Amino acid sequence: MALQEFVFPEQGVAPEVIDRDLGAFAMDDVRAHWSRCFRAPADVQDVARRAYNRFLSDNGLFTARVEGMQRIETELTNMCLALFSPPAGAWATVTSGGSESIYSALHAMREWARARRPGLGEPEVLATNTTHPAFSRGCHYFGLKLVRVPVGADLRADPSALARAVTPNTVGIVGSAPCWPYGLYDPIDALGRLAEQHDLWLHVDACVGGYLAPFLERLGEHVPPWDFRVPAVRSISADLHKLGYCLKPISTILWRAEDLRVHHLVQPSDWVSGAYKMSGFAGSRTMGPIYAAWAVMRYLGADGYCRLARRVLDACAALSRGIASIDGLYVLKNDSLPLTFGATTLDLARVQGGLSARGWIMVSCAQPPLINLPVDAATDERVIETFLSDLRSVCDEVRTGVATEAAVLKY
Numbered sequence: 001m002a003l004q005e006f007v008f009p010e011q012g013v014a015p016e017v018i019d020r021d022l023g024a025f026a027m028d029d030v031r032a033h034w035s036r037c038f039r040a041p042a043d044v045q046d047v048a049r050r051a052y053n054r055f056l057s058d059n060g061l062f063t064a065r066v067e068g069m070q071r072i073e074t075e076l077t078n079m080c081l082a083l084f085s086p087p088a089g090a091w092a093t094v095t096s097g098g099s100e101s102i103y104s105a106l107h108a109m110r111e112w113a114r115a116r117r118p119g120l121g122e123p124e125v126l127a128t129n130t131t132h133p134a135f136s137r138g139c140h141y142f143g144l145k146l147v148r149v150p151v152g153a154d155l156r157a158d159p160s161a162l163a164r165a166v167t168p169n170t171v172g173i174v175g176s177a178p179c180w181p182y183g184l185y186d187p188i189d190a191l192g193r194l195a196e197q198h199d200l201w202l203h204v205d206a207c208v209g210g211y212l213a214p215f216l217e218r219l220g221e222h223v224p225p226w227d228f229r230v231p232a233v234r235s236i237s238a239d240l241h242k243l244g245y246c247l248k249p250i251s252t253i254l255w256r257a258e259d260l261r262v263h264h265l266v267q268p269s270d271w272v273s274g275a276y277k278m279s280g281f282a283g284s285r286t287m288g289p290i291y292a293a294w295a296v297m298r299y300l301g302a303d304g305y306c307r308l309a310r311r312v313l314d315a316c317a318a319l320s321r322g323i324a325s326i327d328g329l330y331v332l333k334n335d336s337l338p339l340t341f342g343a344t345t346l347d348l349a350r351v352q353g354g355l356s357a358r359g360w361i362m363v364s365c366a367q368p369p370l371i372n373l374p375v376d377a378a379t380d381e382r383v384i385e386t387f388l389s390d391l392r393s394v395c396d397e398v399r400t401g402v403a404t405e406a407a408v409l410k411y
């Protein structure tokens with residue numbers, strides 16, 4: 001069934017017809033893998049789906065009135081907070097994704113700064129050129145000026161360059177733990193000292209790494225200091241729907257203290273129906289992802305998350321070995337995900353073009369040209385072998401001039 005433009009179906013059809021028609025949209029499960037950013041192993045997904053379906057129709061708009069909704073959210077956010085060395089009085093809020101978590105932090109940062117600095121001009125937020133674009137969007141929405149300072153030679157935030165960019169209007173700094181393009185941690189402790197010196201709000205964007213780092217640490221891997229153990233950190237964004245293995249859309253924004261979160265609350269009482277008490281940006285929302293996230297955390301526990309973290313390490317090792325063995329490619333040395341590789345003698349845009357031609361949906365970085373692999377615990381043998389085999393033949397084609405189609409390096 002090909003819908004023409006602006007044609008609404010006159011009659012409904014049977015569910016079987018719908019199922020059949022939807023089959024046309026299914027992606028190649030293996031070659032769509034990297035575009036899932038990120039996916040849970042099948043058993044975890046099953047647990048999540050059952051909880052999701054059961055509570056799909058429950059509307060979180062009523063959280064303030066339904067005891068069970070409040071309880072599930074509190075139990076979930078308490079589990080989340082427990083992972084990040086929370087000080088007493090820390091608070092977390094569930095959001096619809098990393099972008100919303102970031103908007104929440106920026107909004108609170110602005111309100112906090114306005115409250116303590118009357119007469120503040122256009123507020124400025126310091127970040128780097130590796131800071132996620134959700135900060136550019138958020139700053140645009142909230143009338144903040146995002147000042148991006150290039151990272152240093154080690155590709156991490158450069159604290160002295162950031163210090164030079166502080167102005168009387170600077171209200172906050174953003175550090176990544178780690179940044180998406182290179183999988184590197186910014187020196188959060190040094191950014192913390194800078195924040196303390198100038199009375200700035202330090203936000204740590206741990207969207208990709210937040211729910212992996214605690215378990216890597218338990219496995220004895222080195223993780224640079226990044227969470228509430230760094231005293232200047234006021235807020236953290238961490239995505240449950242990435243390496244927390246929960247079903248999209250769900251993320252968390254974690255606040256060092258409840259009075260910081262309060263800056264983000266906008267709860268009007270100026271309409272005829274009375275008070276409107278939402279904790280985030282959303283109005284009506286499905287409770288499905290929240291119950292599912294609770295179910296996933298209970299199902300996995302720390303030992304389950306450690307098992308999945310180990311799988312990620314093993315998959316990264318296998319992929320790195322395979323990529324490094326291909327003439328003309330190199331693997332970027334980083335602290336965490338995504339696994340990232342570039343080219344020494346090959347044209348990386350053509351490598352990406354060749355992979356796209358084979359059906360892979362790739363994520364990449366333009367400066368410098370790199371390809372990112374969002375490895376997760378569902379990155380199994382089949383994905384690894386198919387990818388490496390396709391990559392080897394694509395590189396052969398690029399080397400011999402057969403593959404000439406270049407992909408534009410972008411999302």
Ligand SMILES: *Cc1c(COP(=O)(O)O)cnc(C)c1O
Pocket residue numbers: 097098099100132134176178179180205206207208239251
């Ligand atoms: C994914 C990601 C985000 C944005 O999260 P969404 O869930 O896609 O909105 C922000 N920062 C980093 C470092 C990320 O990896």
